[in-house]
Amino acid sequence: MPSRNPSRTELANAVRALSMDAVQKANSGHPGAPMGMADIAEVLWNDYLKHNPANPDWADRDRFVLSNGHGSMLLYSLLHLSGYELPMDELKNFRQLHSKTPGHPEYGYAPGVETTTGPLGQGITNAVGMALAEKVLAAQFNRPGYELVDHHTYVFLGDGCLMEGISHEACSLAGTLGLGKLVAFYDDNGISIDGEVEGWFTDDTPKRFESYGWHVIPGVDGHDAAAIKAAIEAARAETDKPTIICCKTVIGFGSPNKQGREECHGAPLGDDEIALVRETINWSHAPFEIPEDIYEGWSARAKGEAQEEEWQDIFADYREEFPELAAEFERRASGELPADFLVKADEYIKQCQQDAEKIASRKASQNTLNAYGPLLPEFLGGSADLAGSNLTIWSDSKGVTADDASGNYVYYGVREFGMSAIMNGIALHGGFVPYGATFLMFMEYARNAVRMAALMKQRVLFVYTHDSIGLGEDGPTHQPVEQLTALRATPNLHTWRPCDATESAVSWKSAIARKDGPSALIFSRQGLAPQKRDDAQLKAIEKGGYVLADCEGAPEAIIIATGSEVELAMAAREKLADKKIRVVSMPCAEAFMEQDESYRESVLPSSVRTRVAVEAGHQDYWYKFVGFDGAIVGMKSFGESAPGGELMKYFGFTADNVAETVASLLK
Numbered sequence: 001m002p003s004r005n006p007s008r009t010e011l012a013n014a015v016r017a018l019s020m021d022a023v024q025k026a027n028s029g030h031p032g033a034p035m036g037m038a039d040i041a042e043v044l045w046n047d048y049l050k051h052n053p054a055n056p057d058w059a060d061r062d063r064f065v066l067s068n069g070h071g072s073m074l075l076y077s078l079l080h081l082s083g084y085e086l087p088m089d090e091l092k093n094f095r096q097l098h099s100k101t102p103g104h105p106e107y108g109y110a111p112g113v114e115t116t117t118g119p120l121g122q123g124i125t126n127a128v129g130m131a132l133a134e135k136v137l138a139a140q141f142n143r144p145g146y147e148l149v150d151h152h153t154y155v156f157l158g159d160g161c162l163m164e165g166i167s168h169e170a171c172s173l174a175g176t177l178g179l180g181k182l183v184a185f186y187d188d189n190g191i192s193i194d195g196e197v198e199g200w201f202t203d204d205t206p207k208r209f210e211s212y213g214w215h216v217i218p219g220v221d222g223h224d225a226a227a228i229k230a231a232i233e234a235a236r237a238e239t240d241k242p243t244i245i246c247c248k249t250v251i252g253f254g255s256p257n258k259q260g261r262e263e264c265h266g267a268p269l270g271d272d273e274i275a276l277v278r279e280t281i282n283w284s285h286a287p288f289e290i291p292e293d294i295y296e297g298w299s300a301r302a303k304g305e306a307q308e309e310e311w312q313d314i315f316a317d318y319r320e321e322f323p324e325l326a327a328e329f330e331r332r333a334s335g336e337l338p339a340d341f342l343v344k345a346d347e348y349i350k351q352c353q354q355d356a357e358k359i360a361s362r363k364a365s366q367n368t369l370n371a372y373g374p375l376l377p378e379f380l381g382g383s384a385d386l387a388g389s390n391l392t393i394w395s396d397s398k399g400v401t402a403d404d405a406s407g408n409y410v411y412y413g414v415r416e417f418g419m420s421a422i423m424n425g426i427a428l429h430g431g432f433v434p435y436g437a438t439f440l441m442f443m444e445y446a447r448n449a450v451r452m453a454a455l456m457k458q459r460v461l462f463v464y465t466h467d468s469i470g471l472g473e474d475g476p477t478h479q480p481v482e483q484l485t486a487l488r489a490t491p492n493l494h495t496w497r498p499c500d501a502t503e504s505a506v507s508w509k510s511a512i513a514r515k516d517g518p519s520a521l522i523f524s525r526q527g528l529a530p531q532k533r534d535d536a537q538l539k540a541i542e543k544g545g546y547v548l549a550d551c552e553g554a555p556e557a558i559i560i561a562t563g564s565e566v567e568l569a570m571a572a573r574e575k576l577a578d579k580k581i582r583v584v585s586m587p588c589a590e591a592f593m594e595q596d597e598s599y600r601e602s603v604l605p606s607s608v609r610t611r612v613a614v615e616a617g618h619q620d621y622w623y624k625f626v627g628f629d630g631a632i633v634g635m636k637s638f639g640e641s642a643p644g645g646e647l648m649k650y651f652g653f654t655a656d657n658v659a660e661t662v663a664s665l666l667k
Contacts, residue, residue: 006297008225011046012038013281014081014294016254019073020277021287022094022101024268029095029103032251032264033071036189036222037156040247043228044185045078045300048236050151052304053083056111059333059430060151060311063114063130067123067157068187069104070266074156076101079112081290081298086110088288107428107456115428116456119448121164122421124184127155128170129425129434131182131242132400132410136380137431139406141329146318148329151181152236158187159197162205166449169418174242175213178402182242183235187222189251195262206246215241222247240402254281332378332431335459335515341375345509348372352502353538356530361563362465362523364501366391368508373397373408376512380426382410382436383463384419390437390465416442420449420462427458433512437463439471440480440522447486453518454492460518461511467497468616470564470648471525475641484522484617488589492517494544496588497615499566500530503587506541510591522563526644529567531585544591545603548583549573555582557610557662560625562586565614565633571655572614576662582608589625610665614658616648631661 015038023029050062066075073094079086086100090110093099100110104118114130117123131153138149161167174182186205190197206218215238221227228247235243252264256276269277278284285291319326331338348371352364359367373379373394383392398407412419416438423434443450443464453460469479487495496507496519504523511519531548533541540546545560549570556579561569566585573581584603586592592600604611604625611630613622619634626632633652640647648654 004293006293008039008042011294011297012042013254013283014290014298015041015074015077016277016281017283017285018077018080018091018288018290020269020274022073022076022091024271024274025092025287026095027268029073029268030070030266031073031269032191032266033068033158033187034074034077035253035255035259035264036249036251037071037074037187038253039223039225040156040185040228040249041074041078043225044154044232045082046298047229048232049154049300050307051112051300052308053112053301054305055308056084058308058311060149062151063127063153063429065114065117065123065127065130065153065155066105067117067127067155067161068120069117069123072101072103072105075105075113076110079110081295082300084110084112086112092288115425116452119452120160121166122449122452124155124157124161125166125170125418125421126425126428127153127182127184128174128179129422130429131174131179132177132422133426133429133432134181135177135179135405136400136407139404141325143318143322143325146314146321148315148318153182155182155184156187157184158189159192159201162186162203163201166417166421169415170422171209171214172212173413173415173418173422176402177400178213178240179242180239183232184242184244186244186246187249188246189249191251191260191262191265193262193265209244213241215243217243217245220245220247222249223253256280328377335430337513338375342509342513344375345372345505349502349505349509349538352505353533357501358527358529359501360524360527361498361500361504362391362525364498364504365463365508365521365523366394367501368505369394371505372508372512376433377408378431378433379408380410380432380434381408382412382419382434384412384416384436384438384442385414386438387411389439390463392435392437392463410436412436416445417449420446421452423460424449424453424456424458427453427460428456433459433461435461435463437465439466439478440464440483441466441478443480443483443487450487450493450518450520451490454490457492457517459515462518462520463523464520465523466525467522467563468524469635469639469651470616470644472644472647473641476638479639480617481635481638482618484615485621487520488621494519494588494590495522496520497522497563498587499561499563499585500528502530502533502538503541503585507587510542510588524564526564528564531566531570541587542591543595543599544588544593545584545586547603548585550582551580553580554605555608556580557612557666558582558584558604558608559612559614559658559662560584560586560622561614563615565616565653568653568655568658569614572658572662575655575659579662579666581662610662612658612662612665614653616651616653631665633658633661
């Protein structure tokens with residue numbers, strides 16, 4: 001006897017049931033959004049989403065982002081029902097230690113989770129990055145008759161995402177860049193944690209998005225499958241603009257006593273209410289029990305495999321006609337660097353050492369981009385309206401526009417947070433190594449996106465110039481003090497602060513080659529003197545810390561410095577010519593701490609307790625290297641407005657002061 005075909009409502013009710021049951025079992029979570037958006041998800045996933053549960057990494061899959069990540073059981077239910085390797089036991093283990101179903105979607109835990117969401121507004125911004133990556137990759141690789149890159153990015157978002165400022169940054173840019181394959185579903189349920197949002201959120205969302213240049217579909221009944229389907233058809237037909245589908249929904253749909261109220265937003269419904277929901281939606285099955293015909297109605301495996309096979313056939317023909325492009329596409333999709341990159345990078349680094357000159361490290365960074373850029377077609381750079389100051393444009397940079405997306409540089413405008421989260425989306429999409437720049441001080445605007453890159457271990461390069469009080473007259477609002485400490489305290493993030501052109505080139509190479517996390521590259525405005533090195537020292541730079549200058553026999557004291565202060569440390573050593581002083585350059589403390597103990601001991605022998613750290617940033621970070629017996633020449637306050645040289649003297653960053661500090665410890 002053939003199995004019956006369940007209705008759309010029954011399929012959506014499976015999501016509602018799984019979501020409320022998992023939240024109830026965990027005794028925590030957010031059942032309201034999954035229950036309210038289940039009908040929208042059913043239409044999108046069953047009728048439109050191009051994906052293969054058997055191969056979650058298929059390059060031309062559609063991307064689905066749940067920006068309102070607190071509703072994570074919606075995503076886990078969809079992944080389980082459609083055939084991903086996410087068994088029912090994982091749904092039963094929702095929000096428990098080491099499960100694949102944490103409280104918010106976490107990249108790398110469950111197959112099919114495209115990005116970590118939870119901090120509201122960043123999911124939609126990641127989605128903008130994914131859609132941007134799709135558009136640029138298509139412009140670079142598609143050829144007449146071969147739509148090799150041709151997929152959509154779909155994102156669910158709620159009131160909270162739209163209230164967050166980052167959504168303005170990202171959605172404004174998405175409209176400007178004409179990201180026509182980005183489709184957002186706004187869950188307009190009128191409820192947030194504090195209750196009815198009309199008390200604090202009265203924006204005219206359709207008009208707002210019209211002003212961004214989006215295609216807006218207002219007033220869609222989020223519980224009417226036919227209306228949802230018509231809206232998606234209209235969205236897919238508009239290829240020049242991103243689309244927002246404004247769906248009116250009822251939070252907690254199906255809960256007789258709690259639907260439409262904040263009580264179902266972020267708390268379990270309770271056993272009694274769940275029993276009523278089962279009656280209301282006519283779901284007679286036990287918790288976590290899904291009938292076979294419901295599974296059959298949801299399964300995307302056969303359809304997804306057929307879609308990928310069709311794409312593979314296209315790619316096979318593409319490979320025959322464009323073998324070099326095909327090989328390049330596969331390399332970039334895999335995240336592997338060009339075979340000759342590391343060798344050529346090392347050649348350039350040696351050249352930097354030979355051609356030593358005094359130069360601002362931001363300019364040395366640009367020179368490095370000119371050397372590495374031609375080797376890396378996957379580079380996708382940018383700056384938050386500071387290209388001329390950050391020096392992130394290199395000779396072959398070409399801006400990405402709505403009409404021509406074949407370039408390799410994005411003008412992000414004054415959108416530090418948006419830029420950073422968009423870069424996360426670009427990296428997650430694949431095919432690119434994104435970098436983007438601003439002043440180090442304005443890392444603060446982007447702080448949570450930097451953290452998310454580190455949490456997801458994505459290869460994203462955050463470039464920060466004007467790295468200290470040395471930038472001068474712009475004053476304390478623009479002079480970073482505590483920012484280096486914040487970056488270095490972030491797990492999985494490597495923070496490089498090079499002291500000259502050679503270390504700058506090494507920092508870029510190391511960041512590009514690193515696959516398991518982001519890097520922050522910190523560059524100066526002022527000129528930095530070149531340092532002498534032998535071949536062993538040159539090779540040791542990439543270890544994060546190394547002996548730059550040494551003495552005969554065991555040192556009496558060690559000076560540790562980074563960036564512009566390495567020059568001071570070397571000058572202080574000359575003033576202490578009668579003492580045995582070692583100078584250690586520490587461009588990346590995190591990389592240094594990843595070296596084996598024997599190497600770290602060879603650079604910073606535990607027997608030498610007289611240590612002085614020198615850095616024009618907050619001093620507290622350096623106690624881990626100098627101990628309480630040592631001293632730190634660093635910042636204890638905010639800066640002032642004056643020429644950079646005067647400020648350095650005023651705050652004690654002079655060779656005399658460093659030498660005196662060392663000498664005082666040796667008494």
